Amino acid sequence: MATTPVRRRGARTRRGMSLLAPPTLEHVWAALHVWSAVGDGYALLRGAQLASGFLEAKKRRDMLRCALERAAERLVRRRSDAFAALCEGYATIDPRLRLSLLAGVGASGDARGAELLAHVLDTDEEHAPAALAQAQRIGASSDPMAHRWLCDELRERLESDSASMRIAAVRALGAQRDWRSIERMLELLEEDDENQRTSVLWALRRATKLEWRGLDSWRAWHTAESRWREERLEHVLDQLASNAPKQVLAALAEAAAHPLFAERTAPWAVDALASTNTLLRISAADALARLDSPLAYPALVEALDDFDTDVAQAAHRSLMRLSGLALDASAPAWRAALLP
Numbered sequence: 001m002a003t004t005p006v007r008r009r010g011a012r013t014r015r016g017m018s019l020l021a022p023p024t025l026e027h028v029w030a031a032l033h034v035w036s037a038v039g040d041g042y043a044l045l046r047g048a049q050l051a052s053g054f055l056e057a058k059k060r061r062d063m064l065r066c067a068l069e070r071a072a073e074r075l076v077r078r079r080s081d082a083f084a085a086l087c088e089g090y091a092t093i094d095p096r097l098r099l100s101l102l103a104g105v106g107a108s109g110d111a112r113g114a115e116l117l118a119h120v121l122d123t124d125e126e127h128a129p130a131a132l133a134q135a136q137r138i139g140a141s142s143d144p145m146a147h148r149w150l151c152d153e154l155r156e157r158l159e160s161d162s163a164s165m166r167i168a169a170v171r172a173l174g175a176q177r178d179w180r181s182i183e184r185m186l187e188l189l190e191e192d193d194e195n196q197r198t199s200v201l202w203a204l205r206r207a208t209k210l211e212w213r214g215l216d217s218w219r220a221w222h223t224a225e226s227r228w229r230e231e232r233l234e235h236v237l238d239q240l241a242s243n244a245p246k247q248v249l250a251a252l253a254e255a256a257a258h259p260l261f262a263e264r265t266a267p268w269a270v271d272a273l274a275s276t277n278t279l280l281r282i283s284a285a286d287a288l289a290r291l292d293s294p295l296a297y298p299a300l301v302e303a304l305d306d307f308d309t310d311v312a313q314a315a316h317r318s319l320m321r322l323s324g325l326a327l328d329a330s331a332p333a334w335r336a337a338l339l340p
Contacts, residue, residue: 025054029067036071041085044075052094065100072104080112087116098127106134114141114150121153135172142297142338151178158184167199174203177292179260186222189215225260233261240268245277252283256290266293273299281311289318296322297338304331
């Protein structure tokens with residue numbers, strides 16, 4: 001009878017020692033998958049730190065890279081707040097694992113990864129090509145600051161001496177629908193590089209949703225837009241600032257036809273969405289969709305709760321057009337899907 005308690009104490013001791021022992025490869029692999037399903041961004045960072053001790057052998061390294069990529073994709077799909085932790089702790093991740101983390105973020109397709117990719121482009125030149133590639137896989141961020149930061153970083157690569165770097169940046173800017181890059185893209189279209197020209201044409205169509213084919217057509221379009229800026233933009237801005245609803249309505253319609261200058265006009269459309277005039281709010285919601293500005297998202301989400309159903313419906317249509325998402329007209333659902 002005396003032997004039973006001894007065996008139990010021994011079993012408990014052995015189990016306690018195994019918990020205190022260094023993790024095995026299998027433990028780390030399992031932790032990455034489990035923490036991505038039930039943990040947060042800091043848990044994934046901890047898993048990546050543990051994995052760094054098993055990267056010397058190629059087979060183990062490949063196994064953990066694959067696990068981290070899948071874990072990162074699963075985590076950010078489940079918890080968009082993980083992006084903040086990953087951005088904060090990116091420098092602690094072993095450089096041999098960073099490519100897998102970025103691939104997982106890109107595979108999620110979540111536009112909220114823009115801040116992390118911008119951070120990589122800003123701080124980690126070795127993995128900048130990976131960030132360029134993943135920026136082509138995610139949509140345009142609904143956070144105006146994150147969108148601007150990422151696009152600013154991408155535009156710097158348009159001046160690279162490397163043709164492959166320029167092409168990757170062009171395609172990423174097209175995927176991000178960055179209207180501020182259009183003029184530089186048109187300059188690149190003039191250069192005698194067939195691969196670059198093909199990518200620029202793709203990016204121009206992706207960014208603008210216009211279907212001009214050759215250089216002459218794009219040049220003519222841009223010339224016409226530049227003429228409108230010189231002859232009409234200031235007048236339209238004056239109208240948008242007017243207290244006369246008819247003038248504002250006319251200005252919204254005209255501005256919406258020229259999204260190349262949305263940086264100047266979109267803030268006025270956001271203001272109009274808060275007007276007491278119902279027709280102005282509807283027109284502002286429609287104009288914001290055509291202006292394709294990240295500034296639109298918070299205002300349009302708020303307008304989903306407008307007391308006038310016509311305004312709420314217009315905001316819903318605009319959100320679907322801008323984001324490509326097909327969610328119900330529920331403000332909480334759109335906040336969860338889009339806003340930081």
